[in-house]
Structure formats: C-alpha cells, structure tokens
Amino acid sequence: MVERTSARKRARAIMSMLIRAPRAEDLEAIIALDTHITGEAKPEFWRHKLGLGGALPTGSRPLVRVAEVSGRIIGVLVGEVRSWEFHLPPTGWITVLMVDPAYRRQGIGRRLLAEALEYFREHGLRSVRTMVGWSDGDVLSFFTAMGFDRGPFIELEKSL
Numbered sequence: 354m355v356e357r358t359s360a361r362k363r364a365r366a367i368m369s370m371l372i373r374a375p376r377a378e379d380l381e382a383i384i385a386l387d388t389h390i391t392g393e394a395k396p397e398f399w400r401h402k403l404g405l406g407g408a409l410p411t412g413s414r415p416l417v418r419v420a421e422v423s424g425r426i427i428g429v430l431v432g433e434v435r436s437w438e439f440h441l442p443p444t445g446w447i448t449v450l451m452v453d454p455a456y457r458r459q460g461i462g463r464r465l466l467a468e469a470l471e472y473f474r475e476h477g478l479r480s481v482r483t484m485v486g487w488s489d490g491d492v493l494s495f496f497t498a499m500g501f502d503r504g505p506f507i508e509l510e511k512s513l
C-alpha cells in the first residue's frame with residue numbers, strides 16, 4: 354500500500370518535471386546525486402562542468418541539463434562537442450547521464466538525452482557518441498533502446 358502510494362506520488366512528480374540549465378545553487382544537489390549514484394563525491398569536477406570559479410570560454414562550455422521535480426534535482430546530463438580528436442569531425446559526446454534510482458524507467462533519461470540530441474543537431478553535428486562499460490547492463494540497455502549502436506572504434510588501455 355505504502356509502495357503504491359509512493360509510486361503514484363512519483364508518477365505525479367514526473368508530470369511536473371522540469372528540464373533546465375543548472376544554476377550555481379544546484380551545485381551541492383548535483384554533487385549529492387552523483388555521490389549517491391557512483392559512491393564518489395567529485396566537487397571540483399562539477400564546479401568545472403558548471404563553469405563555476407573557472408574561466409571557461411563560452412564556446413567550450415559543456416551542455417549541462419538537470420531534471421527537477423518539486424525543487425529537487427533527480428537527473429543530470431553533460432554533453433560535449435569534441436572536434437578532431439581521434440581524427441573525428443565535430444561530434445557530440447554524452448559524457449555524463451544519470452537519474453536518481455527512485456525515478457528510473459519513467460522517461461527522464463530519455464528526456465535529458467533528447468535535449469542533448471536537439472542541441473547537437475542545432476549545432477550541425479552528424480553523430481553522437483558515448484562510452485559504456487560492458488558490465489553496465491542498465492546503461493547499455495538504455496542507450497541501445499535510444500538507437501545507439503556499436504561504433505567503429507575500439508578503446509585501448511594499458512595499466513600504469
């Protein structure tokens with residue numbers, strides 16, 4: 354019963370969800386969400402991505418979008434345009450995408466991704482890439498469902 358009530362509350366919350374650019378005052382909430390999901394707090398990383406305290410030229414700022422429900426940040430996306438790395442023409446990259454576990458499978462990841470795809474299209478890009486761990490089944494399933502397929506590159510790694 355309690356479970357059904359909270360599911361109903363969440364469904365209502367999703368209807369009132371807002372996708373928007375982050376504000377400086379969202380920093381702590383974003384760090385907290387990331388820490389909750391990945392188990393690691395990365396304040397400097399997020400300060401940098403949000404363009405706080407550092408002088409990032411406008412053109413090199415990443416696209417950051419947050420999903421908000423009732424004043425609470427429940428999802429974050431970071432998208433970046435990278436040009437001529439690995440000989441690739443300007444390409445969109447999804448470098449962070451995460452949704453609060455309590456709000457998954459309700460279309461929030463899809464809506465955050467749609468914002469990035471629209472932004473990349475508006476900037477004339479022809480493709481978008483991301484990297485997913487082979488063992489990260491949920492994330493792989495999400496991107497596969499969103500039309501992503503295996504790309505033409507292989508990632509090489511060496512232990513140091």
Ligand SMILES: CC(C)(COP(=O)(O)OP(=O)(O)OC[C@H]1O[C@@H](n2cnc3c(N)ncnc32)[C@H](O)[C@@H]1OP(=O)(O)O)[C@@H](O)C(=O)NCCC(=O)NCCS
Nearest residue numbers: 449450451452457458459460461462463491492494495498
């Ligand atoms: C990947 C992730 C962002 C998906 O967010 P989400 O809001 O749950 O995704 P959506 O509800 O928009 O899913 C859209 C579709 O993707 C597929 N999908 C999403 N999650 C899935 C899962 N766990 N298993 C299978 N398919 C899945 C489904 O087809 C789904 O549509 P459906 O629910 O109608 O069947 C979320 O699972 C997440 O945050 N995972 C952790 C990511 C992480 O660790 N990030 C840190 C490093 S970047």
